[in-house]
Amino acid sequence: MTPAPFEYIRAETVEEALAALAEYGDEAAILAGGQSLVPMLAMRLARPAVVIDIGSLAGLDHVARDDRAVSVGALVRHRRMELDAEIARALPVFAEAARFVATPAIRNAGTVGGALALGDPAAEYPAVALALEARLRLASTRGERCVDAADFFIGAMETAAAPDELLIGIEIDAAAPGDGFGFYEIAERRGDYALAGAVIVRRAETGTAGARVRVAIFGAGEVACLAEGAAAILSDAPAPAWDAGLLQAVKDATRDDLRDLALDAFHARLAGVAVARAARQLAEGEPNERRAA
Amino acid sequence: MKRVVLACEVNGARITAEVEPRTTLADFLRDALAFTSVHIGCGHGVCGACTVLVDGRTRRGCTTLAASAHGRRVETLEGLSDASDPVIAGLQRTFLDHGGLQCGFCTPGILLAARELLARQPAPDRAEIREALAGNICRCTGYGPIVDAIAAYVAEQAE
Ligand SMILES: Cc1cc2nc3c(=O)[nH]c(=O)nc-3n(C[C@H](O)[C@H](O)[C@H](O)COP(=O)(O)OP(=O)(O)OC[C@H]3O[C@@H](n4cnc5c(N)ncnc54)[C@H](O)[C@@H]3O)c2cc1C
Ligand code: FES
Ligand code: FES
Numbered sequence: 001m002t003p004a005p006f007e008y009i010r011a012e013t014v015e016e017a018l019a020a021l022a023e024y025g026d027e028a029a030i031l032a033g034g035q036s037l038v039p040m041l042a043m044r045l046a047r048p049a050v051v052i053d054i055g056s057l058a059g060l061d062h063v064a065r066d067d068r069a070v071s072v073g074a075l076v077r078h079r080r081m082e083l084d085a086e087i088a089r090a091l092p093v094f095a096e097a098a099r100f101v102a103t104p105a106i107r108n109a110g111t112v113g114g115a116l117a118l119g120d121p122a123a124e125y126p127a128v129a130l131a132l133e134a135r136l137r138l139a140s141t142r143g144e145r146c147v148d149a150a151d152f153f154i155g156a157m158e159t160a161a162a163p164d165e166l167l168i169g170i171e172i173d174a175a176a177p178g179d180g181f182g183f184y185e186i187a188e189r190r191g192d193y194a195l196a197g198a199v200i201v202r203r204a205e206t207g208t209a210g211a212r213v214r215v216a217i218f219g220a221g222e223v224a225c226l227a228e229g230a231a232a233i234l235s236d237a238p239a240p241a242w243d244a245g246l247l248q249a250v251k252d253a254t255r256d257d258l259r260d261l262a263l264d265a266f267h268a269r270l271a272g273v274a275v276a277r278a279a280r281q282l283a284e285g286e287p288n289e290r291r292a293a
Numbered sequence: 294m295k296r297v298v299l300a301c302e303v304n305g306a307r308i309t310a311e312v313e314p315r316t317t318l319a320d321f322l323r324d325a326l327a328f329t330s331v332h333i334g335c336g337h338g339v340c341g342a343c344t345v346l347v348d349g350r351t352r353r354g355c356t357t358l359a360a361s362a363h364g365r366r367v368e369t370l371e372g373l374s375d376a377s378d379p380v381i382a383g384l385q386r387t388f389l390d391h392g393g394l395q396c397g398f399c400t401p402g403i404l405l406a407a408r409e410l411l412a413r414q415p416a417p418d419r420a421e422i423r424e425a426l427a428g429n430i431c432r433c434t435g436y437g438p439i440v441d442a443i444a445a446y447v448a449e450q451a452e
Binding site (some may be wrong): 001002003004006007008010026031034035038039043053055056067079102103104105106107108137189190191215 | 294295297306313314315317320337338341344347351352353355356358360361363364365381406409410424425429434450452
């Protein structure tokens with residue numbers, strides 16, 4: 001399997017990458033970790049005239065934390081999201097999700113920016129970004145802007161990024177005391193793309209006993225999306241009261257939420273199961289089995 | 294198409310070459326440098342037969358462009374064989390003892406994946422071994438003997 005020929009530009013700075021994007025626009029493809037783009041080139045599903053390699057560019061591989069938020073550079077690899085101590089503390093649901101992205105050698109190469117910019121409906125990160133209300137930072141020679149995850153993922157392999165824009169990083173509010181999460185993925189084999197998966201993030205509301213719950217779904221539909229009906233049920237009840245009856249209601253609500261978005265009834269049903277299991281994890285504080293890999 | 298310059302280290306030797314941008318690292322290592330432990334099974338990231346190390350970490354040779362290896366340290370199983378790497382040497386022995394390979398097509402990738410697991414977790418259980426090998430497909434052994442071979446190496450080290 002050999003890709004069709006293309007010109008290759010090795011960008012050493014963000015400015016070089018942006019200048020090349022401005023020049024070639026939709027003729028060009030950004031190459032980050034290459035774990036989606038190189039297979040697409042090999043299968044000739046993508047035939048860009050120019051490939052702009054940002055994989056060795058300096059300055060986009062930071063994990064930085066201030067008192068409120070965590071900023072993650074676009075070139076941070078999945079493996080680091082899985083193992084980094086700061087991510088484990090501040091964005092534990094992201095660390096959990098990273099363990100489910102492909103297999104170790106692919107996680108060593110693939111990047112946060114690539115997995116988000118691709119907008120694959122079966123990928124974990126878009127749903128994590130929705131549940132965590134991530135802000136995505138885009139840059140071009142025209143300037144910089146910040147897009148909420150809720151406005152970024154538009155359709156299958158379709159995002160709000162313009163052809164000349166580079167995703168440079170994301171910002172997410174760090175977990176606070178009282179927050180919790182659940183993550184559940186249904187896949188045929190470990191490391192495969194999900195048939196359906198759910199990410200639940202519970203943010204404690206400061207000064208009250210209440211919490212706000214967000215539920216995001218991946219794999220089951222044309223695009224990662226929020227399940228708002230399911231989230232409303234979970235927001236209204238304190239987690240210890242999430243019994244079997246409530247979880248059944250959450251399952252039904254998820255299927256309802258996905259009425260127009262699910263690939264079919266089977267995927268909508270799986271999504272409901274994933275949400276119920278993720279909710280149970282959150283309530284019981286019992287995450288997926290931990291394995292060194 | 295314009296060729297690009299690639300300067301990197303492969304199995305300890307500095308090399309400089311001109312490559313077509315579309316050449317994958319796996320093709321480059323096999324065709325230009327004759328490191329034929331880099332097997333090409335699927336050619337699109339699924340099977341793990343093309344596993345190499347880039348800057349010390351496992352990488353798919355088929356989903357990495359050769360041009361992207363510029364400035365990096367690349368190792369193939371050849372660079373870690375002939376007793377130069379004690380973990381690979383030990384695993385090669387237990388793989389032979391336990392029938393951890395039949396045709397051997399998957400073996401270089403599996404050895405490198407196992408070595409990476411052992412660097413992080415020196416005493417993995419069988420489930421951890423299986424999870425670390427989830428990205429490496431073997432068409433012959435049914436995996437049991439591979440897990441046996443790695444578990445036997447782990448047991449030896451614990452003695
Ligand atoms: C066998 C296999 C299994 C996989 N399983 C999963 C899985 O279960 N879940 C999952 O999420 N992924 C999976 N992946 C894909 C993997 O996670 C990729 O790493 C990820 O999708 C893309 O990241 P990358 O850095 O490799 O991007 P690349 O492949 O380099 O690029 C992907 C796309 O994003 C664009 N892009 C990359 N970076 C930027 C940027 N900073 N700004 C703008 N555009 C950019 C590229 O132009 C390209 O279109 C799998 C891959 C393989 C080969
Ligand atoms: S040949 Fe590279 S993963 Fe199959
Ligand atoms: S021994 Fe033949 S593929 Fe594994």
